[in-house]
Amino acid sequence: MLPGNETSGVGARLLGLGTRKLVLASASPRRAALLRELGLVFDVRPAAVEETLDAGETPEAAAERLAAAKVRAAARAGEEALVVGADTLVAVDGLILGKPRDPAEAARMLTSLSGRTHRVVTGVAVRSGREGREVSGREITRVTFRSLHPAEIDLLARSGESLDKAGGYGIQGLAALAVTRIEGDYSNVVGLPLGLLRRLILEATEA
Numbered sequence: 001m002l003p004g005n006e007t008s009g010v011g012a013r014l015l016g017l018g019t020r021k022l023v024l025a026s027a028s029p030r031r032a033a034l035l036r037e038l039g040l041v042f043d044v045r046p047a048a049v050e051e052t053l054d055a056g057e058t059p060e061a062a063a064e065r066l067a068a069a070k071v072r073a074a075a076r077a078g079e080e081a082l083v084v085g086a087d088t089l090v091a092v093d094g095l096i097l098g099k100p101r102d103p104a105e106a107a108r109m110l111t112s113l114s115g116r117t118h119r120v121v122t123g124v125a126v127r128s129g130r131e132g133r134e135v136s137g138r139e140i141t142r143v144t145f146r147s148l149h150p151a152e153i154d155l156l157a158r159s160g161e162s163l164d165k166a167g168g169y170g171i172q173g174l175a176a177l178a179v180t181r182i183e184g185d186y187s188n189v190v191g192l193p194l195g196l197l198r199r200l201i202l203e204a205t206e207a
Contacts, residue, residue, distance in 0.1 A: 011038030015194075016202045017082065020130070025074030025085040028164075030172065031192040038194075047073035047085060051098060059091040063123030064138045071125040071134065080130040082201060088191050090167030092118035097167045106162035107153050110175075113167060115147035117181075120167070120189045124196050128204040135203045139193035141184030143171070148178055 012018065015038065024032060027046035035042060047070035053062045070085030090097040092112055100106035120143055125136040148156075156175060162168040169175035171182075171189040187194045 009039040011040055014038075015040075015198050016205060020205075021079075021081040023074060023081045023083045025070040025083055028086075028191055030170065030190050031086060034187055034190060034192050034194065043081075045074045045083075047071070049073055051087065053096060059089045059096045059119070059121045060123070060138050060140070062096070063087045063089050063121045064125070064136050065123065067123035067125040068134065068136050071127045075127050075129065078129070080128075082204065083127040083129070084197065084201075085125045085127075086122055086192050088120065088122040088166045088188075090118055090120055092116055099164055099166055100157075100162055100168045103157040103162065106168035107157035109168035110148065110153045110156055110162075110178075111150075113145045113169070114153065114178075115145060117142055117144040118167070119143075122188050122191060122193055122196075124193065124200055126197070126200040126204045131205060133204050135200050137196055137200055139185055139188040139196045141182060141186070141188045141193075143179060143183075143189060144181040145178045146180045152178070 022040060022042035023045050024042050025045055025047040032044060049066060049069045051066055066087035067085045071083050075083050097109050100109055120141045121138060123138045127134040159174055161170050161173045185193045185195060
């Protein structure tokens with residue numbers, strides 16, 4: 001780990017971080033893994049935010065609002081760090097799917113996705129303490145599942161991979177065997193769209 005937990009290396013430069021301290025306002029191991037794959041060093045500071053939807057709220061608006069709420073909850077007064085928050089939702093036929101509470105709910109979610117195309121929506125927010133600026137945006141990726149046999153749905157729901165993932169599945173896990181098509185940013189389906197993150201970091205830190 002680098003002194004002061006500062007980011008460095010090619011990944012940090014490509015993201016526009018330089019040597020700024022980075023804070024991830026999320027407990028998601030998948031988001032952390034994406035950042036580590038870029039060679040980044042960062043603090044993990046999960047934000048306690050009630051992930052409920054407002055009446056009539058679209059998944060796009062909800063994901064962006066919740067990401068911003070996480071960033072604000074994790075930010076510390078007087079800190080110059082870049083704080084990054086994200087929230088991912090799955091939408092199919094007017095239904096918004098968050099994280100299932102138990103395997104039975106995961107199975108219902110997977111049944112609704114079977115043989116269908118759904119949207120994965122991730123809201124991302126970036127707060128720069130140095131510039132005193134907060135920006136946010138959203139990314140949408142379309143994912144198609146093949147038709148799943150009920151026994152496959154049961155196996156996926158009970159695998160242990162479903163409970164902390166929007167829509168009850170993780171693209172980088174067993175559910176990859178159900179996917180037939182991805183239209184858009186793969187990293188968005190994992191939970192942190194890196195192209196959008198770069199654009200927001202540059203916007204938050206511009207002079």
